[in-house]
Amino acid sequence: MNKFELLGLNDALLQAIKDMGFESPSEVQEKAIPILLQEDTDMVALAQTGTGKTAAFGFPLIQKIDVNSRKTQGLILSPTRELCLQITNELKNYSKYFKGLNTVAIYGGASITDQAAQIKKGAQIIVATPGRMQDMVNRRLVDISAIQYCILDEADEMLNMGFYEDITEILSHTPKEKSTWLFSATMPKEVSTIAKKFMRTPVEITVGTKNMGTSNVSHEYYVVNARDRYAALKRLSDANPDIFSVVFCRTKRDTQKVAEQLIEDGYNAAALHGDLSQNQRDLVMKSFRARQIQMLVATDVAARGIDVDDITHVINYQLPDEIETYTHRSGRTGRAGKSGVSMVIVSKSEARKIKGIERIIGQAFERKDIPDGREICEVQLFHLANEISKTEINHEIDKYLPSIAELFEGLTKEELLKKFFSVEFTRFFNYYNNAQDLNAKGSTEVYEDEGDSTRFFINVGAKDDFDWMSLKDFLKATLDLGRDDVNRVEVKDSFSFFNVDSSKAEEVIKIFQDFKHNGRHINVEITKKSAGKERSGGRKGGGGFKGRDKGERSFDKPSRSGDKGRRRSSDAPTGGRRRSSDAGSGGRQGKKSGGRSSSIESSIKRRRSKK
Ligand code: ADP
Ligand code: MG
Numbered sequence: 177m178n179k180f181e182l183l184g185l186n187d188a189l190l191q192a193i194k195d196m197g198f199e200s201p202s203e204v205q206e207k208a209i210p211i212l213l214q215e216d217t218d219m220v221a222l223a224q225t226g227t228g229k230t231a232a233f234g235f236p237l238i239q240k241i242d243v244n245s246r247k248t249q250g251l252i253l254s255p256t257r258e259l260c261l262q263i264t265n266e267l268k269n270y271s272k273y274f275k276g277l278n279t280v281a282i283y284g285g286a287s288i289t290d291q292a293a294q295i296k297k298g299a300q301i302i303v304a305t306p307g308r309m310q311d312m313v314n315r316r317l318v319d320i321s322a323i324q325y326c327i328l329d330e331a332d333e334m335l336n337m338g339f340y341e342d343i344t345e346i347l348s349h350t351p352k353e354k355s356t357w358l359f360s361a362t363m364p365k366e367v368s369t370i371a372k373k374f375m376r377t378p379v380e381i382t383v384g385t386k387n388m389g390t391s392n393v394s395h396e397y398y399v400v401n402a403r404d405r406y407a408a409l410k411r412l413s414d415a416n417p418d419i420f421s422v423v424f425c426r427t428k429r430d431t432q433k434v435a436e437q438l439i440e441d442g443y444n445a446a447a448l449h450g451d452l453s454q455n456q457r458d459l460v461m462k463s464f465r466a467r468q469i470q471m472l473v474a475t476d477v478a479a480r481g482i483d484v485d486d487i488t489h490v491i492n493y494q495l496p497d498e499i500e501t502y503t504h505r506s507g508r509t510g511r512a513g514k515s516g517v518s519m520v521i522v523s524k525s526e527a528r529k530i531k532g533i534e535r536i537i538g539q540a541f542e543r544k545d546i547p548d549g550r551e552i553c554e555v556q557l558f559h560l561a562n563e564i565s566k567t568e569i570n571h572e573i574d575k576y577l578p579s580i581a582e583l584f585e586g587l588t589k590e591e592l593l594k595k596f597f598s599v600e601f602t603r604f605f606n607y608y609n610n611a612q613d614l615n616a617k618g619s620t621e622v623y624e625d626e627g628d629s630t631r632f633f634i635n636v637g638a639k640d641d642f643d644w645m646s647l648k649d650f651l652k653a654t655l656d657l658g659r660d661d662v663n664r665v666e667v668k669d670s671f672s673f674f675n676v677d678s679s680k681a682e683e684v685i686k687i688f689q690d691f692k693h694n695g696r697h698i699n700v701e702i703t704k705k706s707a708g709k710e711r712s713g714g715r716k717g718g719g720g721f722k723g724r725d726k727g728e729r730s731f732d733k734p735s736r737s738g739d740k741g742r743r744r745s746s747d748a749p750t751g752g753r754r755r756s757s758d759a760g761s762g763g764r765q766g767k768k769s770g771g772r773s774s775s776i777e778s779s780i781k782r783r784r785s786k787k
Contacts, residue, residue, distance in 0.1 A: 226511025
């Protein structure tokens, strides 16, 4: 027996659940669904973003609706248009085997007449944003006088956005005898006020700890000089070639500025803020969902309720004014059981705010260094190698092979590989060759300097089922080191980095000299000088990565490696860029184009595996 069956759901729902590929209920679903099915009760359910709250109220709601009546029986209020559409979509999926069940979305920025017409046809469930709902109630375009179920979804965000009055107003038009279900990620004062005011002895369900940040999100911060913020952002992106991120800025102006700069520098970026029209915002979100945008630069208000799975990184380009807002930002990643990273770029004077955030999220931050040029080149090189090795051969090439082969006659495999990789690598190398150290010098007030440690490269990564924790454990065991002796473990797809105290560096190399793990040869190398030395002694020496790059900001980019959208790149070699501004970002189109930006990667068919 499947675990969903045990919750008391009927066959029509179980079939839909099976179709969607859900294997077992999440914790909030397991706790909420049986109660909501069996009793007519009010409920307050607290669970992190991405824990499956929609189904936790959606399944019981659908099962309880009387499809033979065309009356509106259930009302779901949700903070944003995006969420509203997302919930409606989910509910339609859940209820596909319920003949005659209609779910209608009501939200601002679209024709009110169309929405009213849809309601008139009969909508047992309405999913609405508070503003538009109130408008329609006032104009008597909806009748919610007989609803039995009222759901306040993402209640904390609705209140954050100032919908308290609208909600109160809407609820005053609903019958006293009904069940109210409140779902929220956090429980600030305002939410308990609402609960007290509108609910009668609600059943309380809490998943995880109240107010905690999502626990599969790791939190990192980077200390830079304020003028290096933008350059740092680019490095963080370049060091994570598969990044799919939301970048938070404090103001609309900064949001627009950073997005424009990124687009100009060749990244797949776009802006999302309140000065864009609804239509423009829709286009941006559509491109983002389709992964045509890798970096969505957004204000807090515009990003509320962004409900996109698989976001790999949240980047706090600037910290929010209210540190409580940080939880909402970081909750955009690490959804649906996946892991995510929330990065904060701070100046020295802001660094002490980190402690305050740690208290709120109940989780520690890790201080990290902005990667240097060499590290980024390495990451990009191995990323490319990995992509190439995964690429399926396109046999359309076969017929051209003889002439191509002629061109490379007499080259050894090694020479050929070197040439091949130089196409991409040289671009990054040239760009980062003179890149300066962006990490702010001197100690900050938050944490002690790391001291004299050595950074290592190791040729195992996520592909070998390591995450930073398991790799750290593996290293600690293998090297016979203590809890704090291995640090700054950073796991990439097919390789990783870690730091060990420099006094033990030789030993590390020795231990890994002839080492096999699961039958595979493990290769460990020193990548760069100690972080401690860099910080006190100024710029690094050696390796050709020395000196200063004045032009990092305006310098022609190393173009973004592509994304899914690049598949269509045959008709648009610099496609990612153009699409970004088409998508209504309002950003200028990149001026620099042509030869240098065409990359090997853009011609590789990229398949980003979703799971
Ligand atoms: P929340 O509202 O708590 O932020 P959602 O309801 O939006 O989270 O769910 C997040 C994602 O997880 C959605 O893509 C949803 O389809 C998926 N999901 C929900 N429940 C399950 C489940 N039991 N098994 C697998 N995936 C699920
Ligand atoms: Mg939700």
